[in-house]
Amino acid sequence: AAGVIQSPRHLIKEKRETATLKCYPIPRHDTVYWYQQGPGQDPQFLISFYEKMQSDKGSIPDRFSAQQFSDYHSELNMSSLELGDSALYFCASSSRHEANYGYTFGSGTRLTVV
Amino acid sequence: GQSLEQPSEVTAVEGAIVQINCTYQTSGFYGLSWYQQHDGGAPTFLSYNALDGLEETGRFSSFLSRSDSYGYLLLQELQMKDSASYFCAVQGYQKVTFGTGTKLQVIP
Numbered sequence: 187a188a189g190v191i192q193s194p195r196h197l198i199k200e201k202r203e204t205a206t207l208k209c210y211p212i213p214r215h216d217t218v219y220w221y222q223q224g225p226g227q228d229p230q231f232l233i234s235f236y237e238k239m240q241s242d243k244g245s246i247p248d249r250f251s252a253q254q255f256s257d258y259h260s261e262l263n264m265s266s267l268e269l270g271d272s273a274l275y276f277c278a279s280s281s282r283h284e285a286n287y288g289y290t291f292g293s294g295t296r297l298t299v300v
Numbered sequence: 301g302q303s304l305e306q307p308s309e310v311t312a313v314e315g316a317i318v319q320i321n322c323t324y325q326t327s328g329f330y331g332l333s334w335y336q337q338h339d340g341g342a343p344t345f346l347s348y349n350a351l352d353g354l355e356e357t358g359r360f361s362s363f364l365s366r367s368d369s370y371g372y373l374l375l376q377e378l379q380m381k382d383s384a385s386y387f388c389a390v391q392g393y394q395k396v397t398f399g400t401g402t403k404l405q406v407i408p
Contacts, residue, residue, distance in 0.1 A: 219395065228387060228398040229343060242395045276342060288333065288345035289396060 190213055190292035192277050198298045199267050207262040207295045218260045219289065220252060221276040229270030229276060235260060236282075255298065266300045302326040302390050304399030311405045320373045320402045321386030328376055330391040332364050332371045335398070338384045343398075346373070349392070378406050 199205050199224040210216050221258040223230035223268035226287075228287045231244035246252075249267075254260040264271060274296050304324045305359040312318040320334065329351035349355055349364035349371060373380055383407040385401040 221398075228400045231395050234395055235319060242393075244395065278343075289335075289343075290345065290347055291342040293342050 190277055190279050192211075192275075192292035192295050194295060195222045195293065196296050196298075200300055201267055202280050203249070203299075204262050205264045205267060207264070207275050207277075207297070209260045209262070209277030209292060210279070210280075211258055211260070212281075212290055213256075215279035215281045216292075217282065218254055218282050219280075220237075220259070220260070220262050220263060221278065221291075223274045223276060223294075244269060264297075269299050272297055272299045285287060301394070302365065302397045304388055304390060304397065306386075306388055306402045307398045308400065309403045311407060314378055314380060314408050317374065317376050317403055318378060318402070318404065320375075320386050320388075321373045322371045322373075322386050322399055324369050324371075324388070326369075326390045326391050326392070326397070326398075328392045329366070330393070332362070333389045333391055333396060334360075334362050334373045336384050337391060337401070343387060346386075350391075375404075380406050381383050381408070396405070 193208045219234040220232040223229045232246040234242045248298045252262045274294045276294045278291045280289045308320045309364045334346040337343045347362040359376045364371040383406045387401045388399045389396045
């Protein structure tokens with residue numbers, strides 16, 4: 187079965203640079219979520235999209251932005267990177283038509299800012 | 301806002317039963333989910349409780365009491381591969397909020 191695809195798997199950037207993370211949700215899933223997970227931390231909700239419209243916003247810095255495209259893939263854009271942005275970034279997708287509300291997570295992008 | 305509390309670490313013996321508790325304070329509660337995450341891996345959905353009671357899925361069961369804002373994950377016949385972090389998560393309208401996670405170590 188198709189899963190949530192994230193790219194790249196690993197990314198190394200320097201401070202003040204820009205990074206773009208991509209997420210391809212499970213086909214027919216209508217909602218995409220982005221989470222940030224620091225070392226030893228729980229996943230922190232950043233932002234979500236339902237049917238290509240932003241549906242909720244969490245602790246996402248103003249330096250970050252995201253969008254969902256017509257093909258339902260989503261991109262998280264991160265500018266003016268800081269050392270503290272180093273983390274695992276997960277994308278997840280779900281469908282409102284699935285009663286169990288379970289999210290399927292991608293394998294994540296490990297961002298290292300040096 | 302939402303807050304969830306769960307023990308930070310639990311150690312149990314292979315073949316035994318372990319219960320991981322979760323209490324929560326939240327607005328806009330739809331249900332309680334549980335996720336498993338191995339080191340360096342992605343969270344994997346285990347179970348979801350929208351109503352009070354016990355849901356059983358193989359060796360794993362999850363319980364919810366909405367009146368007590370409390371739930372637990374029960375793992376039976378523990379295996380070494382069950383060593384991982386387990387997160388309870390509150391399902392809100394458009395997002396899931398994760399607890400801080402319980403690191404389960406299964407020992408021989």
